[in-house]
Amino acid sequence: MPQAVVMKHVILITGTPCVGKTTVAKALTTKLNAQYINLTDYAKQNNLIIEEDPERCTTVINEEAMQENLGATIDASENGTIVIDGHYAAAVIPEEQVAQVFVLRRNPVELKSFMEKRGYSGSKLWENLQAEIIDVCLGEAVQFHAGRVCELDATGKTPEQVVEEIVEVLEKRISCRVGTIDWMGTLEKEGILDQYLKPM
Ligand SMILES: Nc1ncnc2c1ncn2[C@@H]1O[C@H](COP(=O)(O)OP(=O)(O)OP(=O)(O)O)[C@@H](O)[C@H]1O
Ligand SMILES: [Mg+2]
Numbered sequence: 001m002p003q004a005v006v007m008k009h010v011i012l013i014t015g016t017p018c019v020g021k022t023t024v025a026k027a028l029t030t031k032l033n034a035q036y037i038n039l040t041d042y043a044k045q046n047n048l049i050i051e052e053d054p055e056r057c058t059t060v061i062n063e064e065a066m067q068e069n070l071g072a073t074i075d076a077s078e079n080g081t082i083v084i085d086g087h088y089a090a091a092v093i094p095e096e097q098v099a100q101v102f103v104l105r106r107n108p109v110e111l112k113s114f115m116e117k118r119g120y121s122g123s124k125l126w127e128n129l130q131a132e133i134i135d136v137c138l139g140e141a142v143q144f145h146a147g148r149v150c151e152l153d154a155t156g157k158t159p160e161q162v163v164e165e166i167v168e169v170l171e172k173r174i175s176c177r178v179g180t181i182d183w184m185g186t187l188e189k190e191g192i193l194d195q196y197l198k199p200m
Helices: 021-032 039-045 063-076 108-117 122-133 136-145 159-170 183-189
Strands: 009-014 035-038 049-053 058-061 081-085 098-105 149-153
Touching: 009 021, 009 136, 021 035, 021 081, 021 159, 035 039, 039 058, 039 063, 098 136, 098 159, 108 122, 108 183, 122 136, 122 183, 136 149, 149 159
Parallel strands: 009 081, 009 098, 035 081, 098 149
Antiparallel strands: 049 058
16 A cells, blocks of 8 residues: 655754754754754765865755755654754755744844854854844745745744744744844944944
């Protein structure tokens, strides 16, 4: 007898490095009794890294192979709900498998302090802060998964509060919003935009 095809509920948690993806994604996984996939670990375990750039502490991954592997992993999963965590998640998950994309956002002032605590400095710190200011992850999420993207401001919130908001969206108790965050305007009003857009 052919096996029944089970529709998977794939939830992506994306956002700029250090924004709090892993903390939130793991708590959400527990809450939903889901399967958790961290893309950084997944790339290492499946030999999908093309190049390491130790100077900027970044890695280049084989996106095509990653998409193929992930598609197969999702299909083979015995769990109906899968939470995928990674800053390039939106680009590598097959569109037809994604139910919802959550882009975590954080005010650059707070994000900078999170990054410094994690030991970021120099060009790595400023490049990633600028990526948050110009909405890089949001743009990528919308490019690949238009209509299924929610932007959540995690600034000043506990991971539990962010998870609660995600659950409210999943249960359709609150609507999904995109384009409500304007860090450039926020920083400009505070007179500190120049400090954050300084050349590297
Ligand atoms: N809501 C929060 N409030 C305070 N601290 C937090 C919160 N969420 C995460 N953190 C802390 O911020 C740091 C970054 O969090 P986390 O590792 O979850 O981010 P990430 O987006 O997964 O980072 P990366 O892109 O490097 O994987 C950690 O030290 C974590 O403990
Ligand atoms: Mg992480």
